[in-house]
Amino acid sequence: MTGLTWRLLDPDESAIEVDLGEPSLITPEWAWGGATGDGVDVCVVDGGIEPGHPLVGPVASSHAVVKRDGKHEVEEVEAADSFGHGTACAGIVRQIAPACRIHSVRVLGERGGGTGRALLAGLEWAIRQRFKVINMSLSTARPEFNQALRELVDEAYFAGSVIVASAHNSQIESFPWRFSSVISVGSHTSADPDRILYNPNPPVEFFARGQAVPVAGLRGSVSRNSGNSFATPHVAGRCALIVGKHPGLTVFQLKTVLYLTAANVRGGRTDESHHGSDGERGGGLERLGRGGH
Template structure:
């Protein structure tokens, strides 16, 4: 009987090793106010209008092409097919003005697209090792769930943060339902800098997404609503945090989003009770 060899790099236990062998160094070289500088954000959507004044520079643009010979990702200069991706890119740019912005087009005109094309575009973005992937899309097709789940885990363990939009209606769709992504819904508050933690997941965070002004085709802006537009707020916030703490893992980044959420507060000790050591329950 043959014995399978574990993949290189997998750590199954710490036998023969000590804590000193696995140091985790805190990043003290923070750059407050870096605004996303040095962080690569990829918007997997309908493309991005390169000339839009709200979006600014787009560092690269790609498109998923599918024909009789197969499916592939290729460079493109065709811009945005319907406006959705430009809207998301503009929000990322507002929150993290100095980040790198990249685009992978998986939607066509009238927001048309397939799960197969979405999967290929997301796979390509993850394997390019972008720091943050904004995915204001999902699929309800169950046949893609297993591959999407594996891909979301691959991103999580390789340091790419997928920020995924929850569906606007209460249906099962993916990949936002996976714990390995940062899932986002919208709130109705007027504060454009307010994000909230959801104590009852699977949606983990809420961000501005109701009647928000977004970039659109032709250099215009419009007002619109949806979880799609809350998601790039969190993606931009991730970029901003990573520009200040570039060695953060997706796990650590989720913790930072949780701790900075407006509704997360430290409890105050009750009057007359001490929280000091030595005043807890006594055991005999």
């Protein structure tokens, strides 16, 4: 396990600075400038979302994994959350991508949730619904689910659903964040919700705000929570902005855009006269996206 990085505690980010060597055509302005997440469906796979919280706004749909005759099935339910965790994650997605549509599938709680099988069933359902962005501030450490999870996240990858998954808070190998076809997220300690860092020492690929994050809680409350769970929806929200503005991007391209626009990835001085306006940048990637998979 030596060398694996789960989170970034050192405020000195120079150790993870990445120099591209030349200016990147992909800029934040091109990637998500002016975007609101409008038209993008984001699914929060968690313990449910409590409706009516001003920080969460409307919840487009609520489903839950239920066990019936020994099988896990997904059915529509009334919006609810017993832990407050899913509500917190949804509020962060809303903060970053205010116009996206937020959906909920509950895989935890309500007696019987929280098993690896419930998580698999909920994730499978979310992927088959073709939600563009799936926030998963959860993982399972049980190795018997590895293969099934890997197949599912690969299915999502090729189907164009991006799964943004929390790294475990401790140095524990859990899944699916450990798989390369998802976007894995750990915490940095900066208070900037828009600051996303690329980690050149994976498996955790990106860091986002995960310390003392103001979050929506149950019954309209607000608290400050810490943990990788709360870093992850910052990246899910960013993904919603990017795919809202560039709907043709594949998951591979989206991850590349996240990398090129990360706050610690620098490409030297961009020469405006050579590359034109921001609106013209990224044209190559846009063309790839339109002709994509």
